[in-house]
Amino acid sequence: MAHRYILAIDYEKCTGCHLCELACSIKHHGVVNPYLSRITIITKPEIQASAPVYCLQCNDALCARACPANAIYFDEKIGAWLIDYNKCIGCRECVYACPFGAISLTVKAEPIKCDLCGGDPECVKVCPHDAIIYGPEYEVVRKLKKGKAVGTVYEVLEKGVEVPAGNRVKDAEEAVKTLYRIWEERKKLNI
């Protein structure tokens, strides 16, 4: 079996800039609206913490189990649970079934969930601190572990954990360029 590609987020690197939300909504809907995003970053400025909420593509997905119309299916090629909108009846059972709140609703009460952009996630490209990682499962797990270990070592040496080794920091211009590129691609699709 080929290695499954997964999306993971290093919580310690996330600064809560919400760029991934914008990239996601532009990619899927062509508008800049965080409500239409598949990924949500919830920030709490008082304690300087941000918690990204995203679809974990569970092995035994509760959303697929709860669906009365069997509209949610697993795509082996992409490695993601997708919603078949021809079968979906819009009953919102999947929204309540998900333990993470990863499925959200549009203003017309259609469920939307992460489809990994068909195997090429835009949120990964736009993230300025490389907090979002996408790759084969073994590689992603290794990266997350490495990040933790490096953070601990820095803490021990009292050098701070803000910038662990190997953390590439994109500048704002690069992130904005990525957003513009998705915007342009979106226009070409003409939907």
Add this chain to the structure above:
Amino acid sequence: MTKYILDIDVEKCNACMRCVFACSLARNGVIDERQSMIRIIVDKGIVIDIAVCRHCDPAPCVNVCEFDALRVEDGRIILDQSKCTTCKACISVCPFGAIRESYGGELVKCDLCHGDPACVRVCPTGAIKYIPAHFVKTRRTSSVTKTIYEYVEKIGKR
């Protein structure tokens, strides 16, 4: 147009049955559990579901109705009693058991009290809310992230 939905949080429900009685009171003028459009399903002392019409889109009941008795109006699915022949095709196709037969033999279903649901007004714990559809995510995600915040507060600021 923004669709308003009944947002149900089963975890908050303590099965006080106020919504059930309010529904039958608002529709029929009597307090009767069996004439209510909303049902609280309790199993071994735990609330497992609040069975009420989800106002699906596209709804199976609307598609299956041969006589156009069920229609979508303003995001709500409304049953037209004059066209209904009580063939019960909608009852068999509904995954939630939201349409039921009344004492008189006619079919009844939730019409969201034409935009001001009685069940929402009486709910003391906020388990039922009538909110725009895209606000649902906020509540779900906040319950999950609470644990992360607690952890961060415990270990201190980074």
